Amino acid sequence: MTATVTSDPTVQLDDDDFRDILAHTRTFVRNVVVPREQEIDETDAIPAEIRTAAKDMGLFGFATPQQWGGLGMNLVQDVELAMELGYTTLALRSMFGTNNGIAGQVLVSYGTEEQKTTWLEGIASGEVVASFALTEAGAGSNPAGLRTKAVRDGDDWLITGEKRFITNALIANLFVVFARTRSADSDGPGIAVFLVPSDTPGVQVGSKDRKMGHAGSTTATVHFDGVRVPSSALVGGSEDVGYRAAMTSLARGRVHVAALAVGQAQRALDESVAYAATATQGGTAIGDFQLVQAMLADQQTGVMAGRALVRDAARSWVEDTDRRLAPSIAKLYCTEMVGKVADLAVQIHGGSGYMREVAVERIYRDVRLLCLYEGTSEIQRLIIGGGLVKQARNTAGGQR
Structure with a gap:
């Protein structure tokens, strides 16, 4: 599988290349991963x-810009790929x-040019495994409650705290760490990323x-004990x-x-239909009941x-018409x-x-986790409900 890549940051993956990648991934x-799912589940390893x-x-x-x-x-292409990846053990995608x-x-979105140059090519190639270190014992779906601290020490920062359930922590080369640099104030929540x-x-x-579940995908607690990083580590x-x-x-x-969930649901449906069509009860295929x-x-x-x-939410994201409610609606439902x-x-x-x-x-x-990570179903409901009320108030205010 090959795709034409470029150093131009404005160039997107074209439709022909994308179709080839999607077919190859399927x-x-x-043909390769599904036959080894049981092995992955038993050995807890890919x-x-x-x-x-x-x-x-x-x-x-796949989601890193071509220039890197x-x-x-x-994201429109991403979700199509995710639905294919979701057809097998979720450890593959993890x-x-x-x-x-x-x-x-x-x-990609917030790094300096130096930070992107240092890390993104390695991340895109798989030579670098990056882990997202946000969740804590008292701050999961609500990052505003995190307690990990970063304090200045000359030109450096000292990071102290503990993160939980960090995917790929045991094999990570880089941790993207969220830490509080000050108490929340009128200027913002006081959370930086390093x-x-x-x-x-x-x-x-x-x-x-x-x-x-999710055998083959590892998570672990990560401790930061006065970890010293230079000012260039501040994203x-x-x-x-x-x-x-x-x-x-x-x-x-x-x-x-949400797209992964659709892929898993499609697999569960396919397994169900195949079983119903062949399994019998009292001499009758159960699919006839x-x-x-x-x-x-x-x-x-x-x-x-x-x-x-999922497709509608992804299109709304790419077109920048809804990047708040639609993602939560898609994740909650799917x-x-x-x-x-x-x-x-x-x-x-x-x-x-x-x-x-x-x-x-x-x-x-495996699918039980999908309602928990990247914001629980309860958090999604709060985002959706609160967002709808806010929209109504804004509309009403504009009509006065």
Whole structure:
């Protein structure tokens, strides 16, 4: 798979190249990764040859601009790719998700030219693994509550705090770390973001978390004990970039996660239809039973609605017509939808669906996380509801 790349930052991935990449990714996912899902689940690791293949395909930099060695997909293209990646174990996407998403996009959107030159080509190639270090014990979906601190010491910054559930922490080369530099005031929330190489003295990564699902994707706690970084590590060269960078990266990531949910839902539906068409009860294929058909219909309806919603949200992002409510709406609906589709998939499979080594059992466990990370469903509801009220007040105020 090859795509024409350029150093011109205004150039986007053209449609022909994108179609080739999408087709190649679909073949890779379904012919290479799907047959090894059980191995990944049992070993809790992505095979080295799959990682190498993903790097060679450019998947570590699909959303990085072409001028920095990436494929340069916009979000409309990104979600189509995500729906293909979501068809298999979500650990595959997690392997390069932070490079393209919440970590990489902070650099793409807010980094200085020096910071981009130093890091983005390595991130796009997969030689550098970037981790997004935001979540803390008391600050998950609401970054305003974070307690990690960064204080000036001459021309340097000293960072102290602890981050939890950090994806790829055990293999990260770079941590994109959010820290409070002052109390929130009229100038902003006082949150900055720093680039911290993983080998910096004072950085300590804990043991691998034991999770319900997502085997093959590692998370861990990361401790920062008086970690000294130079002023050049401050993203954008400004203390006030951090909160805005976090919110923008998370909002964009919500559309991507929604697309992953659609991919998982499509897989659960396909497994359900295949099982219903062949499994029998009393000599009759269970797919001939009307109650099973009703469950399949509900699954299909959810998948189609989710796909349309994701595409609409991505288009709104690219056109810059809605970068706040649409991402939350897409994530809320699609991640809740995939949970219902996965639950129906287990029900259709009956006792078989509760057994390990059956795809829908793994999907059922894996998709539960989608309602939690990059903003819980409850946070999405608050964003949507509050946003609607604010819009109504603004409209009413403009009519006075």
